[in-house]
Amino acid sequence: xxxxxxxxxxxxxxxxxxxxxxxxxxxxxxxxxxxxxxxxxxxxxxxxxxxxxxxxxxxxxxxxxxxxxxxxxxxxxxxxxxxxxxxxxxxxxxxxxxxxxxxxxxxxxxxxxxxxxxxxxxxxxxxxxxxxxxxxxxxxxxxxxxxxxxxxxxxxxxxxxxxxxxxxxxxxxxxxxxxxxxxxxxxxxxxxxxxxxxxxxxxxxxxxxxxxxxxxxxxxxxxxxxxxxxxxxxxxxxxxxxxxxxxxxxxxxxxxxxxxxxxxxxxxxxxxxxxxxxxxxxxxxxxxxxxxxxxxxxxxxxxxxxxxxxxxxxxxxxxxxxxxxxxxxxxxxxxxxxxxxxxxxxxxxxxxxxxxxxxxxxxxxx
Ligand SMILES: Nc1nc2c(ncn2[C@@H]2O[C@H](COP(=O)(O)OP(=O)(O)OP(=O)(O)O)[C@@H](O)[C@H]2O)c(=O)[nH]1
Ligand SMILES: [Zn+2]
Numbered sequence: 001x002x003x004x005x006x007x008x009x010x011x012x013x014x015x016x017x018x019x020x021x022x023x024x025x026x027x028x029x030x031x032x033x034x035x036x037x038x039x040x041x042x043x044x045x046x047x048x049x050x051x052x053x054x055x056x057x058x059x060x061x062x063x064x065x066x067x068x069x070x071x072x073x074x075x076x077x078x079x080x081x082x083x084x085x086x087x088x089x090x091x092x093x094x095x096x097x098x099x100x101x102x103x104x105x106x107x108x109x110x111x112x113x114x115x116x117x118x119x120x121x122x123x124x125x126x127x128x129x130x131x132x133x134x135x136x137x138x139x140x141x142x143x144x145x146x147x148x149x150x151x152x153x154x155x156x157x158x159x160x161x162x163x164x165x166x167x168x169x170x171x172x173x174x175x176x177x178x179x180x181x182x183x184x185x186x187x188x189x190x191x192x193x194x195x196x197x198x199x200x201x202x203x204x205x206x207x208x209x210x211x212x213x214x215x216x217x218x219x220x221x222x223x224x225x226x227x228x229x230x231x232x233x234x235x236x237x238x239x240x241x242x243x244x245x246x247x248x249x250x251x252x253x254x255x256x257x258x259x260x261x262x263x264x265x266x267x268x269x270x271x272x273x274x275x276x277x278x279x280x281x282x283x284x285x286x287x288x289x290x291x292x293x294x295x296x297x298x299x300x301x302x303x304x305x306x307x308x309x310x311x312x313x314x315x316x317x318x319x320x321x322x323x324x325x326x327x328x329x330x331x332x333x334x335x336x337x338x339x340x341x342x343x344x345x346x347x348x349x350x351x352x353x354x355x356x357x358x359x360x361x362x363x364x365x366x
Pocket of ligand 1: 174175177197198211234235237240241243
């Protein structure tokens, strides 16, 4: 599908072309530099020029001895110094890739990104910077109560996800404190996938005890996240750490290293990817310190196109149509009136337009 996308490179030096397809990931032979022996891993976190990289387990073959999953620390090779590399990036590394203490490998290539999430510009930085690469799922975490869920937050996170080509899912925590029904209804027409998470030790227990999350709730979410690279975002206090610990706790022995950072406690404000399996095909990416996703560059066409029963309508819209209620000649109204979006098409369109309008509000996450 070809869309008129904004040229992000004008805004952010760290942009790289999106990967057209899984197959096109190898650079063309004429461009392929040396380093044929490089191996590929995923950046799990970045701290002051040092990249922690998860190398998945490699099966033993005739030409290779195989290897256990491990973390290594690397820096960028000289020719990569101007290339921004973020959590979630797939990189090719050479040098000492043993992961032994004190070793430092070199990143010689950045693989094309499938998706990017940007954090918004703020007082300290005028640019929307890429903070997570290659996530295919965005888990939007809100509490049923304490703090009260805010639909504005959820809406903007959804728009950021759709714009980035990422599937958003909603995870409602603290279901012991309130029924999540109102939220469910609010999003029913958008067909947003919703998971609920509650504790087994409700109210009557000692409030100083950490909540133990319900295994059935966790299983359902874990199943959904398996085989995916998922970024987690949520306002402060919703129980994100509790959830992350529950989801990843059982897997801390992966690769026999501290799976959280590979190197002790996580202190940088960079996003942090936590592998859930040895193959590195399932990961959860925590996004601490990211208050909101960058939406200054959101393309309304891309967001509408994410809705399969509405996206086809917009070829008939005037050039530059923003698809809002007051956009003159927006073809979505006629499309829905003609029944192309089904019986609840009107509500669905209203919900979509609410998303598009809410993205322009500059409210922070917390
Ligand atoms: N009642 C109830 N409390 C919970 C639940 N999950 C977490 N909490 C409590 O909510 C508070 C916040 O939980 P955290 O896991 O620290 O939340 P967080 O989202 O990581 O918060 P920040 O660190 O501020 O970002 C803690 O006191 C938890 O014990 C739950 O399911 N029910
Ligand atoms: Zn339109």
